[in-house]
Amino acid sequence: MTRKIIIDTDPGIDDAMAIFFAFQAKELEVLGLTTTYGNVPVEIATQNALTLTEIAGVNVPVAGGVAVPSKITPRPFPDFVHGADGFGNIDYPAPKTKALEQSAAEFIIEQVRKYPGEVTLVALGPLGNLGKVLELDPEIANLVDEVVLMGGAAIEYGNVSPVAEANIINEPHAADAVFTAPWQVTMVGLDVTHQVLLDNSVLERIKAKSPEQGSFLYDCAQFYINFYSDRFGINGCYFHDASTIAYLLDPSIFEVELGAVRVACEGIAIGQTIFAPQGVSYPEPHWNDVPMTQVCMEVDGERMLKLYEDVMVGAL
Secondary structure (H helix, E strand, C coil): CCCEEEEEEECCCHHHHHHHHHHHCCCCEEEEEECCCEEEEEEHHHHHHHHHHHHHHCCCCCCCCCCCCCCCCCCCCHHHHHHHCCCCCCCCCCCCCCCCCCCHHHHHHHHHCCCCCCCEECCCCCCCHHHHHHCHHHHHHHHHEEEEEECCCCCCCCCCCCCCCCHHHHHHHHHHHHHHHCCCCCCCEEHHHHHCCCHHHHHHHHHHHCCHHHHHHHHHHHHHHHHHHHHHHEEEEEEHHHHHHHHHCCCHHEEEEEEEEEEECCCCCEEEEEEEECCCCCCCHHHHHCCCCEEEECCCHHHHHHHHHHHHHHHC
C-alpha cells in the first residue's frame, strides 16, 4: 500500500531533488504540490513546481500558497544559493500547465478531509501554508497522519544565523504553531542534513541512467554545488530536502530523539528551534503540554545516498 503525501515546497534546487525522489518512489503517492515563498517568490515557486511535474511526466496538481510571512518582514530571497529562477539560472522554458484555482491551504484541507488519517504533509520550505491550514481548520491536525519537515536544528549551528535554519527563520510564528499543534511532527533538520554530501559523481550516474530528470538535476545542481564550494570549501552540496523523502522510505537510516520543540519568534535568536528532550523538566512553562516531536539526530549518509540513487535510476 502506498503512502499518500502532499509536498509543500519552495523550489529550489534541493526541492527539485526531493520532488523527483518522491515521484520515482513506488511506495509514495504524491497527491499534490503546494507552494510557498522561500528560495524564490511564490509565483516562481509555483511555476517551478509545474515544471517539475512536466519533466517527470506526472499528472500531479499544483496549488499556490502564501507569498509573505504572517507577522515579520520578508527576508531577501537567496538567489546566491539557488539562482534568481530557483533552478540555478539555467533558463529552462516556462511550463505549459497551470496551477489550481484553490489555494495551497484549501487544497491541503480538502485532501486531508478526503483521506482522514492517511495523508502525510512533507514540508520543504517555510511553514506558512501549514500555519494557514491550522488557522482555517484547527481540527485538521487530528486528521493528518504525520508532518515530516525539513527545517530547524536541535544542536547543530544554523545556516542563516548561529542558531537559525533558513526555513524556520523565514516564518517563525507558523513554525511554532506547527511544532505545538496536536499532530505527529518529525523534524529532519541540519543535525542530519549537514552530515550528508551529495556530489557530482552521484548526479552523473543518475544522469546516465535517467537522462531527462537526471540531466535537469545535474544542470541545476552546478550552481548549488559551486555555492557550497565557494562558501564552505566542500565538494558537493548538503542533502537537505531530499532527506525528508529518505525518512519516509526508510526511517531506519535515522536515529531520532523525542522532545518538545518551540521556535524563537523575535530578537537575536529569531528562528531558533529550541529542543527540550523528553523526560527533562524545566521551571519555565513554555515547554509544558507541548506535543513530542521526533527530531532526527543521526543519519547513515552512505545508506541514504544509495537509496536516493537506486530510486532515481529505477533500481528499487
